[in-house]
Amino acid sequence: MSHNKISVMILGNMKSLKKALITNILGKDLSVLTKKKILKNTEIYDDDTFEFTCTPDLSTTCDDIRELFSKNPNFDLCLLVVEDGFSTGNVQKQIKDLNKKTGKPREELTVVLPLRYKFTEYPFKFYTLEQVFSKLSKLLKDKQLMPTNRKKRKRPADTAEPQDGSKKKEKLTSTKVNLVLLGLAGTGKSASGNTILRKKHFVSKPSSNPVTTECQVEETEINDLHVRVIDTPDMFDDDTEPSVQEKYVKRCKELCESELCVFVLVMHVSRFTDGERDILKKLENTFGTKVKEQTVILFTRGDDLEEADMTLEDFLHSCQPGLKEIIEKCDNRCVLFENRSSSSDQVEKLMNTVSVVLKKTAKIQ
Structure with missing residues (x-):
């Protein structure tokens, strides 16, 4: 020490x-x-x-x-x-x-x-x-550890409370961000998008076939930040025709416009498939080699962990080596969603993690 x-x-x-x-x-x-x-x-x-x-x-x-x-x-x-x-x-x-x-x-x-x-x-x-x-x-x-030429330490915006007792929301210098929901079919991308939006915009239902077949975008305001949620089909299914995959990717990039993007890789907490083992490589081939620095992993079906009397930390410590490697490459940025829950805390945790990504990649102070 x-x-x-x-x-x-x-x-x-x-x-x-x-x-x-x-x-x-x-x-x-x-x-x-x-x-x-x-x-x-x-x-x-x-x-x-x-x-x-x-x-x-x-x-x-x-x-x-x-x-x-x-x-x-x-x-x-x-x-x-x-x-x-x-x-x-x-x-x-x-x-x-x-x-x-x-x-x-x-x-x-x-x-x-x-x-x-x-x-x-x-x-x-x-x-x-x-x-x-x-x-x-x-x-x-x-301890006299603050010399006069030291810049004043900035406090995160959502931790300091105004004098009038009202709650001050976290603010970012950027006013708009794209949250791009990516992942295999059936992982809960559309349901997670609806949870973030706090309203059912995207079609989400149990099905043996992919429900989302086109890229879609919906917008909302969260903590004074304009959030564009982009829901995508499974762009990484090896059984999908290359021309169809190219169409999905092109449309996704068009929807991203020129705004900052955070990629939200949606995965089912109770399964890790062969198709997901090389998903980061597929992401890099699609969106560039620095995509890992802009990616947050969102695990769905949080109730599965609750039923097993496990926390997210328990799960992360015990998950398969292949999944653990993906998590580590994304700098351990993970959040857990239970899309049947109306709690706003899970969205707040996601946005706090998004804030960290934005500050790191766009150098927002």
């Missing part, structure tokens, strides 16, 4: 949430940071002023966490990330277990409330994201 940086331990049960917190704090994608592994399930992310220790999930083991605390008991901040809809009792139990196994006083373990949670009373120490920023700013000042 570096004594010249602010050291922050990130605890919690979902790796994606822990990494999202680091991304929110820094306002940049983790791929640009120095990363090192010090224990089997523990990663450290560095920049010029911060050192984030991303710990293993609490639900699996505390051995690595115990060892981390025994070696480095003096972290500047220990943040416990909790999920939207968390149980107060479960959080109290996590804090109690951490205290017992690591010796860390309970009052030094701070819960980070999810976005849009109201400031209220909880039986444990907690911060809103705004308070996390304030605490880190104070630590930077105390």
